Amino acid sequence: MKQFITILLLTLGFSLNAQYYSISYVNVPVENQAEFARIETQYWSKVAKENIDNGKQVAWGLVAAVGGTPSGWTHAFVNVFETADQAANQSIWNPEAILGISSSEINTTSLTDGGFNVQNWAVQTSINGERTPGSVTVWNFARPKNLAGFINENKNLWKKLFESDLGGRLSWGVGLKLNNRSNDLSTVMTWDRYPSLGDALEALNVYEGQLPKQSKMDQYDPEGWTAQIIVADIMWVD
Numbered sequence: 402m403k404q405f406i407t408i409l410l411l412t413l414g415f416s417l418n419a420q421y422y423s424i425s426y427v428n429v430p431v432e433n434q435a436e437f438a439r440i441e442t443q444y445w446s447k448v449a450k451e452n453i454d455n456g457k458q459v460a461w462g463l464v465a466a467v468g469g470t471p472s473g474w475t476h477a478f479v480n481v482f483e484t485a486d487q488a489a490n491q492s493i494w495n496p497e498a499i500l501g502i503s504s505s506e507i508n509t510t511s512l513t514d515g516g517f518n519v520q521n522w523a524v525q526t527s528i529n530g531e532r533t534p535g536s537v538t539v540w541n542f543a544r545p546k547n548l549a550g551f552i553n554e555n556k557n558l559w560k561k562l563f564e565s566d567l568g569g570r571l572s573w574g575v576g577l578k579l580n581n582r583s584n585d586l587s588t589v590m591t592w593d594r595y596p597s598l599g600d601a602l603e604a605l606n607v608y609e610g611q612l613p614k615q616s617k618m619d620q621y622d623p624e625g626w627t628a629q630i631i632v633a634d635i636m637w638v639d
Contacts, residue, residue, distance in 0.1 A: 420482070420483055420484065420485075420523060420524055421481070421482045421483075421484065421485055421487070421488040421521065421522070421523050421524070421579075422479060422480060422481045422482065422488075422521075422522050422524065422576065423478075423479070423480045423482075423488060423519055423520065423521045423522065424477050424478070424479055424519070424520050424522065425477060425478040425480075425517045425518065425519045425520075426472070426474035426476075426477050426517070426518045426519075426520075427474060427475070427476050427477065427478070427513045427515075427516070427517050427518070428473050428474050428475050428476075428513060428514040428515055429475050429476055429512060429513050429514070430512075430513075430514055433512040433513070434475070434476075436512060437476070437509050437512045437513070438463065438635055440507050440509050440512075441463050441478075441509060441635075441636075442463065442635065442636045444496060444500060444502065444507040445461075445496070445507065445509075446461060446463075446636055446638050447499070447500060448494060448495070448496050448499050448500065449461030449480070449638050450638050451499045452493045453638065453639060457487060457490070457493045458480060458481060458482050458483075458487055458493065459481040459482055459483055459639065460479070460480070460481040460637065460638065460639035461478070461479070461480055461481070461637075461638045461639075462478065462479040462634060462636065462637040462638070463476065463477075463478055463479075463634075463635040463636050463637075464476065464477050464478075464479065464538075464632040464633060464634055464635060465632065465633055465635055466630055466631070466632055467537065467598065467630075467631040467632065467633055468631065470628075470630055471628050472518075474518070476635075477632065478517075481639075488521060520578060520579075520580065520581060521578075521579040521580050522576040522577060522578055522579060522590070523576065523577045523579055524574060524575075524576055525552050525555070525556065525574075525575040525576060525577050526552075526555060526556045526560050526574065526575050527572070527573065527574030527575070528560065528563055528564060528567065528572055528573045528574065529572050530567075530570070530571035530572035530594065531571060531572075532571075532594070532634065532637055533571065533596060535596070535597050535598075536571055536594055536595060536596050536597065536634075537594070537595055537597065537598050537601050537631050537632065537633045537634075538592050538593065538594045538595075538601075538631070538632050538633075539592065539593045539594075539595070539601050539604070539605065539629055539630070539631055540590055540592055540628075540629070540630045540631075540632060541590060541591045541592065541593070541626050541628075541629050542587035542589075542590045542626060542627045542628045542629070542630075543587055543588070543589050543590070543591075543622055543624075543625070543626050543627055544585075544586070544587050544588050544589075544624070544627055545588070545589060545621050545622035546620075546621060546622060546623060546624075547620065547621040547622075548577075548588055548589060550617060550620070550621035551589060551618070551621045551622050552575060552577065552589065554616060554617065554618060554621060555575045555591070556575070558613065558615055558616060560573075562613065568604070569595060569596075569600055569603075569604060570593050570594060570595060570604075571594040571595060571596060572592075572593075572594040573591070573592065573593055573594070574591065574592050575589065575590070575591045576589065576590050576591075576592075577589055578590070587627050587628070598631065598633070601631055602631075605629065
């Protein structure tokens with residue numbers, strides 16, 4: 402999908418070489434969702450697969466939000482890359498060269514309500530795992546008061562804890578937003594992939610807990626998550 406990464410490792414479930422990803426959020430009216438998914442999975446996924454096989458990107462995915470979202474998007478694309486140059490290269494989205502079909506014939510923008518909202522992210526740390534059928538990912542967004550403290554604690558404390566016990570997760574990671582940035586948008590996200598929607602809901606059924614004594618997260622991010630969204634794969638290609 403030309404407009405896009407995205408996600409999510411988030412998990413996204415990225416490979417060890419993944420360093421950058423983009424997430425393209427899109428609102429697709431209910432009556433257009435089947436056709437939107439058909440075009441994206443039948444055509445644009447093949448363009449992405451060709452890019453992956455030729456070393457131009459690491460992965461491509463189309464996910465759907467489970468339930469509503471604060472900003473109203475229903476679907477998101479995740480594109481995963483090894484380098485910033487790959488993430489910036491829009492010329493790889495060339496269905497005419499790869500499929501013999503012009504991009505105008507398979508453009509899905511008209512099926513959306515408002516087009517695509519693209520964000521670029523950089524992977525800071527992650528623990529990779531299997532993308533099993535039926536698994537879902539929780540995307541956790543935050544705007545910590547101390548961004549460096551938030552990221553470094555995840556790298557140096559939480560990753561070590563999760564390497565010993567993922568707490569039912571299949572994978573986990575942290576991403577830093579590169580753009581767009583503003584005074585009211587989240588600056589960082591983490592992701593937790595679970596074997597099923599039920600597992601994700603059970604994990605979210607927590608409103609208080611004891612942080613490890615080494616943690617300073619209540620100082621780094623006193624306001625907590627700005628949003629937590631569950632997404633399910635429609636298709637993932639790597």
